[in-house]
Amino acid sequence: MSAILAFPSGPTLKKIRKSKGITQAELVNAETPQQICSLDHLRMIEKGERIPSSEILLKILTRLDVSYDGLMEIVYGQKHQAFMNKFAMVWDGLRECTYDELAKHISELKCDTLYDKNIPAAEQVILLLEGILHTMHINDKQRGLEIYIHALSLTNSCVVKDNKLLFEKLDQCFYTLVEYRILSGIASCYDRLKDVNNALFVYSIIYNTLNHNNVEYAVKKKLLPAICRNYATALYKAEKNSESLMVSTRGIDFCNEVNELKEIGRLHSINALAAHYSNDRIQAHKSFMKLYNYHKTFSDDDDVNNTVKLASKFNYKLNND
Numbered sequence: 152m153s154a155i156l157a158f159p160s161g162p163t164l165k166k167i168r169k170s171k172g173i174t175q176a177e178l179v180n181a182e183t184p185q186q187i188c189s190l191d192h193l194r195m196i197e198k199g200e201r202i203p204s205s206e207i208l209l210k211i212l213t214r215l216d217v218s219y220d221g222l223m224e225i226v227y228g229q230k231h232q233a234f235m236n237k238f239a240m241v242w243d244g245l246r247e248c249t250y251d252e253l254a255k256h257i258s259e260l261k262c263d264t265l266y267d268k269n270i271p272a273a274e275q276v277i278l279l280l281e282g283i284l285h286t287m288h289i290n291d292k293q294r295g296l297e298i299y300i301h302a303l304s305l306t307n308s309c310v311v312k313d314n315k316l317l318f319e320k321l322d323q324c325f326y327t328l329v330e331y332r333i334l335s336g337i338a339s340c341y342d343r344l345k346d347v348n349n350a351l352f353v354y355s356i357i358y359n360t361l362n363h364n365n366v367e368y369a370v371k372k373k374l375l376p377a378i379c380r381n382y383a384t385a386l387y388k389a390e391k392n393s394e395s396l397m398v399s400t401r402g403i404d405f406c407n408e409v410n411e412l413k414e415i416g417r418l419h420s421i422n423a424l425a426a427h428y429s430n431d432r433i434q435a436h437k438s439f440m441k442l443y444n445y446h447k448t449f450s451d452d453d454d455v456n457n458t459v460k461l462a463s464k465f466n467y468k469l470n471n472d
Contacts, residue, residue, distance in 0.1 A: 303334065
């Protein structure tokens with residue numbers, strides 16, 4: 152069974168439920184189509200006689216209106232949450248970090264009195280940063296891949312066989328932003344190692360897991376444009392052009408919904424190519440035009456000219472109409 156990063160004891164769940172003034176029947180939505188589990192199963196969970204599956208636990212926490220951060224504080228205490236806040240500060244400045252600066256941040260986090268390596272979530276963020284150090288600064292993608300997979304294995308039923316990432320159950324993937332970042336790192340490593348099939352496999356896990364509402368809606372809104380772009384690109388590289396067209400179109404819709412300008416240009420580009428190789432020249436021309444207008448508005452002349460050249464290569468004429 153895939154593990155969530157933190158599991159509250161049965162009595163703790165019972166205490167939270169009672170503090171919210173919710174009965175057991177109300178919690179499981181008894182005798183309704185939305186029933187989470189049987190009343191007997193919930194009673195055994197609260198007595199500590201059963202461990203709920205990740206799916207049931209997430210539904211219970213959602214029903215109790217307990218956020219992931221709130222759960223972490225309940226299970227591990229304020230000390231761990233303070234450590235995660237320090238990690239968040241490092242993450243926010245990650246793009247500007249040099250190798251030496253990132254190595255120093257990792258060392259400081261490891262030595263911090265707030266760090267408890269016995270907490271999987273704490274060790275995971277250290278490994279996440281070490282994976283980034285190897286892939287982005289040392290350019291050792293293979294070692295980075297190994298670190299990422301080890302980080303993911305702390306909370307998921309995943310194994311590696313013949314350099315391939317496997318899951319015991321594909322619907323048990325990730326539930327947190329950290330795990331999303333780790334899986335993205337794994338997919339990126341496979342991509343850079345020219346392992347098209349494994350990259351596509353992991354990107355599909357990321358896309359399908361978010362698609363099935365295993366994370367909060369607000370987080371999904373923030374991440375989906377980039378996830379769609381990565382998955383659409385992986386599908387295109389695997390010559391699955393019709394699927395790439397569908398996913399990139401969905402990504403464009405999300406970009407328009409949340410006003411995400413950074414990703415929409417990239418999505419228009421992959422959408423145009425996927426449409427062309429799917430023999431949908433009308434859609435391809437529309438996407439090339441949208442890409443052209445995007446670069447006219449937000450980019451420099453080089454990007455505009457490159458778009459015109461790319462479209463011309465496939466016999467599409469672009470103008471300002």
